[in-house]
Amino acid sequence: MTKSDEEVLRVEDLHKRYGDHAVLRGVSLTLTRGEAKVVMGSSGTGKSTLLRCINHLSPPDAGRVLLEGQPLTPATLNAMRRHIAxxxxxxxxxxxxxxxxxxxxxxxxxxxxxxxxxxxxxxxxxxxxxxxxxxxxxxxxxxxxxxxxxxxxxxxxxxPKVILFDEPTSALDPELTGEVVTVMKQLASEGMTMLVVSHEVGFARTAADEIVFMDGGTIVEQGPPSTLFANPAHERTRAFLKVITHQESA
Structure with missing residues (x-):
């Protein structure tokens, strides 16, 4: 597979609430064929919930998800979910x-x-x-x-037409993280369409086409790694990236 401008996944204005807590507050993004996109943010900002809402493991309260232009609905869910690993x-x-x-x-x-x-x-x-x-x-x-x-x-x-990765290295000891990241970098280089929730700075810098920074259930900013790591536009993004890059170098 190679990268193209062909849209594979579209997320439109997703909302998700658990009781009084709004976890997602109008999240929208797109993923094109062959694109690797990394979602970052502090714990509790809705990153994992976003992935679970995309393939309806946790159905969103509002908004919709489209795969190759076709919306995921209760009627189409089983047939379409097999394409979203x-x-x-x-x-x-x-x-x-x-x-x-x-x-x-x-x-x-x-x-x-x-x-x-x-x-x-x-x-x-x-x-x-x-x-x-x-x-x-x-x-x-x-x-x-x-x-x-x-x-x-x-x-x-x-x-699959797209793979969702939910913090795939968070349960691993540091010495085992590298072998998983290596496989993911390989997949990205081969053009696998991927949406990855991760704090792996090395993967984000070298393999991601775009970084999405979330805070408080919304997307604060997004852009290529070279831009976001070097010159984030928002103070919240700057503070977060400073912490995780410091942890990487420690």
Missing amino acids: FVFQDFNLFTHLKVIDNVRLGQRRILKRSKAAATERAMQELERVGLADRAHYYPAQLSGGQQQRASIARALAMD
């Missing part, structure tokens, strides 16, 4: 299944691939993330970084 921060692998079976399962049940075809594709994607030699291990036999790479392979095997 989700990589969770806590891996979400089935612990009683071997890695190969975790990667095959969605292909068999949702895409209706034969066992042979699903196995072939699973091995291709495990090779892609450097886990072909762990195909017949159980998740408990893998490191956290390997489990997350297995979950990425599972997402890729479903032929």
Whole structure:
């Protein structure tokens, strides 16, 4: 896949409230084919809720999401959700299944691939993330970084049009973070369409086409990494980036 101006995902004026707390307050963004966009912001600003609203794991209270121009609705949700893969921060692998079976399962049940075809594709994607030699291990036999790479392979095997990453390295020890970031950089360089919630400065600087900074349930500013890291327009963005870049260099 290569980058283009063709719009894959459009988020229009999303609102989400839990009780009296407004988590999202009118969030809009677009994602074009082959684009890698990173969403940053302090804890509690609505970043993960945004991803969950996009694929309707948590249905938004207002606003809409369009995939290739078609709105996600209760009637179209199941058919369209298969095109929006989700990589969770806590891996979400089935612990009683071997890695190969975790990667095959969605292909068999949702895409209706034969066992042979699903196995072939699973091995291709495990090779892609450097886990072909762990195909017949159980998740408990893998490191956290390997489990997350297995979950990425599972997402890729479903032929998604976009992958949502929800803080994919936050559950990992620092020494395991790099192996997951390396895979994500590879996917970005290959033109995978990605929306990533992450504080990984190195990934954001080198692999993201655009940074989106959120605060208080809204998008404060967005732009290319070179602009946002060097010259953010808002004081809130400056303060946040100062903290995370200091943590990276510490």
